[in-house]
Amino acid sequence: MDFDLSDEQKMLVDGARRYVRENLGTEARRHAAASTDGFSRDHWAAFADMGWLALPVPEDAGGLGGSDVDIALLTEELGRGLSSLPYIDSAVLASSVIAASPETAQREQLLGAIASGEAIVALAHMEPDGRSEFDTPVHTRATETAQGWQLSGTKARVVHGGPATHWLVTSRTDDAGKDGFAVFVVARDASGVQVSTYELVDGSRGADLQLEATPATLLIRDRVGAANALEEALDRAIVALAAQTVGSMEAVMLTTADYLKQRTQFGQTLSKFQALQHRMSEMFLETDQARSMLMSALAGLASGDPVYRAQAASGAKALITQAAYFVTGQGIQLHGGMGITDELGVSHHYKSALVFDKRFGDRDFHLARSAGLAVGPR
Amino acid sequence: MKLQLDPADEAFREEVRAFLREHLSDDVRRRSHIGMHPVHTGDRVWWNEVLGRKGWSAPHWPKEYGGPGWTHLQAHLFEYECRMAGAPELRWQGIRLIGPVIYTFGTPEQKAQFLPDILTGKTMWAQGFSEPGAGSDLASLKTSAVLDGDHYVLNGQKIWTTEANESHWGFFLVRTDNTVKPQRGISMIVLDLKTPGVTVRAIPTINGEPATWEVFLDNVRVPKDQMIGAPGSGWDQGKFLLGNERTASADVEKSWGDLRRIRTVAAAEVRQGRPLIEDPLFVAKLRELELQVQALEWSVLRVLLDAPSEHPVAARASVLKVRGSELQQRISELMVEALGTRGLRLYRRDMAFEPETVTPLWPGHVPGVTVDLLYQRALTIYGGAREVQKNIIAKLAFGL
Numbered sequence: 001m002d003f004d005l006s007d008e009q010k011m012l013v014d015g016a017r018r019y020v021r022e023n024l025g026t027e028a029r030r031h032a033a034a035s036t037d038g039f040s041r042d043h044w045a046a047f048a049d050m051g052w053l054a055l056p057v058p059e060d061a062g063g064l065g066g067s068d069v070d071i072a073l074l075t076e077e078l079g080r081g082l083s084s085l086p087y088i089d090s091a092v093l094a095s096s097v098i099a100a101s102p103e104t105a106q107r108e109q110l111l112g113a114i115a116s117g118e119a120i121v122a123l124a125h126m127e128p129d130g131r132s133e134f135d136t137p138v139h140t141r142a143t144e145t146a147q148g149w150q151l152s153g154t155k156a157r158v159v160h161g162g163p164a165t166h167w168l169v170t171s172r173t174d175d176a177g178k179d180g181f182a183v184f185v186v187a188r189d190a191s192g193v194q195v196s197t198y199e200l201v202d203g204s205r206g207a208d209l210q211l212e213a214t215p216a217t218l219l220i221r222d223r224v225g226a227a228n229a230l231e232e233a234l235d236r237a238i239v240a241l242a243a244q245t246v247g248s249m250e251a252v253m254l255t256t257a258d259y260l261k262q263r264t265q266f267g268q269t270l271s272k273f274q275a276l277q278h279r280m281s282e283m284f285l286e287t288d289q290a291r292s293m294l295m296s297a298l299a300g301l302a303s304g305d306p307v308y309r310a311q312a313a314s315g316a317k318a319l320i321t322q323a324a325y326f327v328t329g330q331g332i333q334l335h336g337g338m339g340i341t342d343e344l345g346v347s348h349h350y351k352s353a354l355v356f357d358k359r360f361g362d363r364d365f366h367l368a369r370s371a372g373l374a375v376g377p378r
Numbered sequence: 379m380k381l382q383l384d385p386a387d388e389a390f391r392e393e394v395r396a397f398l399r400e401h402l403s404d405d406v407r408r409r410s411h412i413g414m415h416p417v418h419t420g421d422r423v424w425w426n427e428v429l430g431r432k433g434w435s436a437p438h439w440p441k442e443y444g445g446p447g448w449t450h451l452q453a454h455l456f457e458y459e460c461r462m463a464g465a466p467e468l469r470w471q472g473i474r475l476i477g478p479v480i481y482t483f484g485t486p487e488q489k490a491q492f493l494p495d496i497l498t499g500k501t502m503w504a505q506g507f508s509e510p511g512a513g514s515d516l517a518s519l520k521t522s523a524v525l526d527g528d529h530y531v532l533n534g535q536k537i538w539t540t541e542a543n544e545s546h547w548g549f550f551l552v553r554t555d556n557t558v559k560p561q562r563g564i565s566m567i568v569l570d571l572k573t574p575g576v577t578v579r580a581i582p583t584i585n586g587e588p589a590t591w592e593v594f595l596d597n598v599r600v601p602k603d604q605m606i607g608a609p610g611s612g613w614d615q616g617k618f619l620l621g622n623e624r625t626a627s628a629d630v631e632k633s634w635g636d637l638r639r640i641r642t643v644a645a646a647e648v649r650q651g652r653p654l655i656e657d658p659l660f661v662a663k664l665r666e667l668e669l670q671v672q673a674l675e676w677s678v679l680r681v682l683l684d685a686p687s688e689h690p691v692a693a694r695a696s697v698l699k700v701r702g703s704e705l706q707q708r709i710s711e712l713m714v715e716a717l718g719t720r721g722l723r724l725y726r727r728d729m730a731f732e733p734e735t736v737t738p739l740w741p742g743h744v745p746g747v748t749v750d751l752l753y754q755r756a757l758t759i760y761g762g763a764r765e766v767q768k769n770i771i772a773k774l775a776f777g778l
Contacts, residue, residue, distance in 0.1 A: 128739050129648050131718045137651075156739055157719045200722045201586075201748060208739050265515035275765050325711075332584075332755050336513050336763060337538045340589075340756045342582035350584070350755065354714070354748075358722050362715060364659055365649075374650065 003295070009073055015050060016077035024081030026345040032084060033203025037163035039085045048117030053091045056236075058099050061111035068236060068301045072243035072294065079247025082348050084202040084355075086120050086160035088244070093237035094121035094168055097183060100229035101219040110166070110185065121185075122164035124155035124209055125230065125377065132361040133234055134369070134376035138181045140211065142171040150192075150213045151184060159359065161207030162197035164188060169209075169216060170226070180223025180378070183230070184216035191215060201351045230377050232306070235313040238360050239297045242316050245324045245356045246294055248349045249287045252331035255346060256280065259335055270334070279330055286323040293319045314361075314370035321363045324353035383455075391455050398463040401428055407464030411639065413746035414730050415589055415753045416541055421466040426499025429468070435497050436473045443481045443489065444497045450682035461631035462638070469541065471503040472496040474626055476549045476568070479615050483607040492547075492568070504545035504571065506536035506593055507616065513538075514766045516551070516616065517560040521595060523552035523567055525602065530554075530567060532575075532598040538760065542578045542591035545571055550595075551616055554609045566612040569600045585752040586724050621695065623761050628678050628702035633671045636709045636750075640664055643716040643743045654716055667709055674701055693774035696767045703757040703764065710751040721748050 005013065023043060032039045047053050056071050057063020071092060078087060095114050098121070101107045113119030123133065130136020140153025151171050158167065165188050170181040186193065194210040220226040257280060260271040270276055293316040300312020328350040332339035339346050357363055361376075368374035383391070406425070409418045416422070429435035437453035439445020448456065461467070477496045480488055495501035512519040521534025532552060542548070548571050555563035571578065575598035580588035607615055644655035644664070654660050680687070681694055714721040720740070729735050730745040758764040772778040 126719065131647070131649050135650055154739070157722070159722075199724045199726075201724045201752075206723065264511070265513060265518070273765070275768070329755065333758060333764070336759050337508065337590075337756070339759070340584045340753075342584065342586075347584035347752075347755075351752070354751075355722060357715075358719050362718065364715075368659075 009070060012070060013073050013077060016074050019046065019050065020077050020081035024078070024083055026082060026348055029082045029084060029203055029348055030342065033199070038199070038203050038205035039163070043085060044117055047085065047087060052087070053117050054115035056092050057095050057111050057115045061099065061108050063111060063115045068239060069298055071240050072298060075240045075244040076247035079244035079352070080251040082248070082345060082352065083244070084204045086122065086163070088237050088240045089122050089160050090114055090120045092240045093123055093233050096233035096236050097123070097168055097229050098219060100225065103219055106185065106217055106219060119165045120160065120163060121166045121168060122158050122160045124158045124161060124167040125170045126156050128154055128156045130156065132365060134361040134365060136377070138170050138172055140169065140171040142173045142182060142184060142216065147215065149184060149216045149218055151186065151211045151216045152213055153211050155209040155211070158207045158209060159200065160204055161209065162195065162205035167209065168219070169211070173221065181226055182218065182223065183220040183226045185219055186211070186214055186216045202355050227378055228306070232309070234360050235309055236301060238313045238317050239294070239301055241356055241359060242294050242297060242320050245320055245353065246287065246290050248352050249290060249324055249327040252328050252346055252349045253283050253287060256283070256331045256334050276334060279334060283327045283330055286326050290320045290323040311370050314366035317361065317366040318363050318370060321357045324356055328353045387451060387455065390452055391459060394456050394459045397432070398459060398465060402463055402465055406466065408742070409731050410464045410466045412730055413750035414727055415750070417466045418731055419544060422468060423499055425466045426468050430498035435468065435499065436477060439477065439481070443493050451679070454678065454682055458631045458634070461635045468499070469502055471505050471540070471545070472501065474622060475505060475619050476503050478622055479566070479606060479619050482618065483615050487603070488606065501547055502545045504539050504542040504548040504593070506539055506548050506550035508538045509535060510537050514763045517613070519551055519553060519564065521550065521552045523554050523565065528602055529599040530602055530605070532567070532595040532600060534595050536593040536595070539591045539593045542571070542593055543580065547571060548593065551612050558610070561613040562610050564612040564616070565609050566606040566615045567600055568604050568606060569598065573598050573600065584755060585749045587727055589753060620761060627761055628674055628698035629706065630671055630675045630678055630702070633705055633709055636713060637664070637668055637671060640709070640713045640716055643713060643747070646741060646743055647716055647718055663712060667705065667712060670705055674698065674705060690774045693771050696771045699761065700764055700767045700771070706757055707754045710754045713747050714751045717744060717747055720744050723748070725749060
């Protein structure tokens with residue numbers, strides 16, 4: 001066992017750190033939030049140019065076949081710069097589901113388009129009475145017609161669902177049985193789709209989709225295969241997002257320590273107050289433990305054992321969520337009034353922690369799942 | 379010791395309930411429960427007028443200045459009933475903050491000029507204490523007021539001035555003397571915010587829009603009879619005012635209202651196929667917060683009714699502020715948790731109050747919850763940061 005980075009990984013981290021420092025951050029996030037898509041197409045094109053969108057895509061589909069460790073190294077840097085681009089949604093989550101598709105032509109075409117940045121694919125699995133992708137009923141129905149498959153139903157709270165070029169839509173088929181679903185792909189310009197979009201707290205755009213006999217292409221029909229592919233993809237997305245969150249926590253610590261050294265009250269810099277020094281130490285402790293949980297989750301993903309993987313990803317989600325709320329919340333507290341302004345990054349990092357908690361199952365769900373008391377998606 | 383309400387207080391509470399039933403429409407109740415900061419402006423102005431006509435707008439004020447002359451307990455019961463019934467929360471700055479300062483320290487002319495319009499809400503007030511370089515360390519404030527004939531000339535910058543955009547007048551702590559100990563060189567001045575040289579600028583905040591403002595004072599000429607108290611006495615008035623704010627800031631009324639709302643949200647949201655409110659893990663978390671609010675409410679009553687104690691009341695008042703603000707943060711966190719992924723949507727102020735935003739996919743319990751969570755991050759900062767409050771407790775309770 002060693003924790004050393006390979007030369008390629010070092011290059012990846014250095015390149016990402018430089019790009020993030022020069023192009024992302026609070027100002028870029030504010031700008032992105034004010035745009036229609038909730039992110040910058042220029043940044044997206046740059047992500048493609050640097051090979052980041054191809055990184056998670058398997059080599060046999062024209063990608064770079066990077067490991068989950070590679071992805072985590074990259075997303076940690078993105079987290080430092082408050083990225084709210086659809087990187088994890090499209091390049092990690094969607095590409096992972098699509099990679100499990102036995103429909104060879106579809107698989108290659110879509111994965112190629114994800115890697116080039118031409119396609120932005122968002123998972124549309126949750127339904128109105130669902131709580132997360134792990135905990136949602138699937139009522140959407142797929143019918144096979146002479147013209148191909150058609151879907152009808154409602155998909156709710158699709159993150160980046162507005163700017164997506166395609167949605168991965170889960171749906172019951174006649175042969176899927178009571179609890180199962182198949183996975184389809186629906187193009188943004190397909191007929192019979194009503195999209196209503198709205199702003200989320202990190203400036204990205206969510207959407208609700210109303211499907212009415214919407215033409216769709218089948219990706220995974222087998223219900224066991226579909227559920228397994230989705231669960232593995234969600235675990236990979238959780239870990240990538242956990243790494244992004246650890247990056248966010250690191251950024252908060254640095255900026256907060258700088259602030260304490262500059263800000264003078266009661267005739268001395270805040271950094272001289274022991275109560276605040278101890279708070280910084282606690283933030284350091286939590287961030288350190290969060291990074292360890294990230295490593296443990298990456299080990300789970302690499303194991304190839306679905307039970308270990310689920311336990312590790314969920315355990316990391318539960319603990320890192322708690323740590324992220326603490327670090328970002330205290331980051332605000334130590335900045336005083338400035339901490340709640342839109343101008344400083346720390347308020348945005350707190351909202352990123354909220355997004356991390358909410359996405360793909362919240363803390364309580366993952367505590368239960370890591371203890372073997374909850375399953376899904378089924 | 380008698381730990382029950384007297385029949386007279388019970389009757390008082392019934393009278394308040396009947397009044398609230400008669401005057402609050404469903405629309406007003408709905409908007410008040412949404413949790414936006416500040417609450418709906420029109421509703422608040424209207425409610426201030428309604429209460430003003432009844433003589434109930436300033437529950438803590440003595441009769442001689444136009445208050446109802448209630449006991450502290452009655453005022454507490456009134457505020458609790460108002461909040462639970464969905465009455466819009468009135469602006470604090472006039473009724474809770476500057477009003478008591480004026481009737482305690484002001485001249486007869488100042489009382490006559492300002493108090494009546496505070497009671498009806500005709501004049502809205504803003505607080506100008508903090509400065510970019512003077513937050514928790516208020517005594518280091520720099521905004522200057524220099525006497526020039528019959529006027530003071532003010533120069534400086536104030537920050538975190540809540541609702542300055544909707545205010546008519548402001549009360550400011552300014553430095554009138556640089557030659558004495560910092561606290562003794564501070565005075566309190568009130569001024570019309572339309573005076574030439576006053577500029578108000580919005581500060582965009584964590585909840586996606588401005589929740590607070592900056593006020594710039596550039597050679598602002600203020601008649602010298604608009605100083606409250608003697609020159610150099612501003613620090614004492616500021617302490618008096620913040621003391622009132624700290625007692626009120628336990629805000630158990632808000633906590634009780636929000637805890638009830640969590641039950642509504644958790645009854646509507648589903649986890650693992652059943653209502654969240656039936657999930658034992660969730661209910662345990664909710665119950666713990668309810669118990670903590672219960673404890674805090676008794677602490678409020680002990681301070682309000684001057685319960686004998688071996689510990690100084692000021693230390694116990696700081697307990698209300700520290701625990702109250704922490705509890706409100708935790709309650710807002712649990713409410714957002716209850717919402718599940720719906721909690722990720724950002725509702726801006728102009729949308730949140732509109733009934734059309736309520737749809738089957740986005741039910742009425744969603745708007746405002748997340749915005750309130752974000753706004754609550756400020757609660758352990760303003761009115762004296764939590765860390766400073768803890769220093770005060772250590773000092774007052776133990777002499778540390």
